[in-house]
Amino acid sequence: MSLAPGVPMAAQPAPSLPGRGHARMLRLPRSLKIRVGLGMAVFFTIVAVIGPWIAPYNPSASLSTTSGVPQPPSAAHWLGTTQVQQDVLSQLLAGGRSTILVSLVAGAVATILAIAFGVTAGYAGGWLDDLLSMLANVFLVMPALPLLIVIFGFLSRTASPNDVLIGLVISVTGWAYGARVMRAQTLSLRGRDFVLAARIAGERAWRIMAFEILPNLVPVVATSFLFTVIYGVGTYTALSFLGVISVAHWSWGTMLYWAQSAQAAQQVHIEWWWFLPPGLAVGLFGTALALLNFGIDEFVNPRLRAAGLTGRPRRARPDRRAGRAGPGGRPRPDRPRAAAGGAPAPRGGQAA
């Protein structure tokens, strides 16, 4: 029923957890993935907020009219210049806001749509479920990029580029996957007794969906949100790289557009400072969100943690205890290396 075998499984034990989570969420999460991902995401968010203000130059201004060759990084231009002598660092800082804003708007709106469609379909069942599921499937199979190119082709004639509007349009093609996952989760929750108990108590349908089912879906919602933000970054970058969205509107995608049109990667001396920073920025922002996503998965599904995927010392402890368990602290006979050499086993010896 679900398209992603991993997601519903990971979210399965969720209903038993959130209560415990209250205390746990106050601490810094132990998972290294969450820490790194969170750190990177916070960094990018700060860049998005203050980037345009701390940019050393106007990103669009040609700082010199004498040279037509991109300059490599220098003290004056930390990330070098473009062909028309614009400061790459300023473009990167200025373009970050648009890129991140668009992706966050796309992620938020798509998640809201996914909740509205998925939870309603899963809870209501019957013809409404059939209808909403069909709609989600249509959006799922529709090729998103060509559709968006057509939509933005119309929009760019009438309106100047607006980050919120762009995010809204992208979200239209990004909600269906999350809706399917949430429908599947809702279907499994709907049969739980606490939903029946709420009905017996006289709760209305919208309240059951919003206050009984949705809180149990928080991990799925968070995962879905991060997933669609990644989708938003990729799609927005692709669209502006293709020049579908006004190339005068600075984003990491338009930087790549200009670098590509100047053939920065095909010159004799590859002008890496021009195309690498925006490309890396997109990649690292996506990585941050993906790390957070993995972290949430582990947070929600203790089985992944038990498997030692976080690499926390937890993995080493049973070994040490097993070594101590040897009779009298002597190396156990089932450890051939220690027995043959006569040397004390690395840990068994200490225990004696």
Add this chain to the structure above:
Amino acid sequence: MSGPAAGGTAARGGAPGGDVPLLQARGLTRNFRVRASRARPGGGLVRAVQDVTVALPRAAIIAIVGESGSGKSTLVKLLARLIRPTSGTLLLDGAPLPRSSRGRREFARQVQLVLQDPFSSLNPVHDVRYHLARPLRIHRLARTRPELDRAADGLLERVALTPPGQFRGKYPHELSGGQRQRVAIARALAVRPRVLLADEPVSMLDVSVRLGVLNLLADLRERDGLAIVYVTHDIASARYLADAICVMYAGRMVESGPAAVVTDAPAHPYTQLLIGAAPDPDRPAAARLTPGDAATGPAIPAGGCPFRPRCPHAMRVCADAVPALADLGGGHASACWLHADGLSAAERSALGRGERAAGLAPGRRAARPRREAR
């Protein structure tokens, strides 16, 4: 827990009198249409509950006993109006129920249901306070926060979760199974219902805490005059708690009567099987009837008495028609051709191999002292 002594409730025997029963079901039937599957090619109709008539007097406890798949949970859902009957009527105070959503709410305020599994009937994301406050808010019994807190504390005290302050802020996972079931009962009591439907309220609990919850139910009836429908597969606990017992098999009521009579002198072969299945060190193993249940035993036949493949007294007439509930006197009734009035003794012996006296109500069983309930 200061429940009444074991003898106190059960020894009362027959249902206490009252002119109009509080909750009454007449000929309730519910069929489920099922999709075609390998087990049922071409789909089919599951007759979950068939023609069940039952009356719950005020402040009485009746037990509905039956094995898995006997339709007792469907019956209790019908009684709670969670599902609509295929046919039959439900009466509250002798009056039919309005279909409007307002009528439903009012019914829900009077008749509350406690679900079987306390591990899934409480939402893990909400604390005890929330679970108790919601019904109060929905039915506008309390509005302000101090009012709600006071009401919640009162409810927790009623189900013996004391001190209430210690439990109010707890989440379900912080409570034991017995404590959770008490919270579930408190939630049902929040709207001050007159009828409590308890669907196997102790089957998911540790044996050690079952008695406490059963005594709580007995106590609620004793103190607050709550009428209780207690659904169970454990006939011993039914005898311990209930005034009257109704035994169900394959969606039909096969025997009903005062708890002591039904358990001491069971008239229907199925009831005898149920009682025989309850472990009893005093009884030699040979006296038990062949076990098996709806899932592992022979399939339930389409026509005639549904119990006949497992019945040691099966006769030819059993395959022809379903026996009606026949009155055996003293409120005791049984749906078995062995007790049917329509057949004379000669006819009976001509039709089948069973003799009425053979396996029924042996004196030893009737004379045996009441067993202690588990």
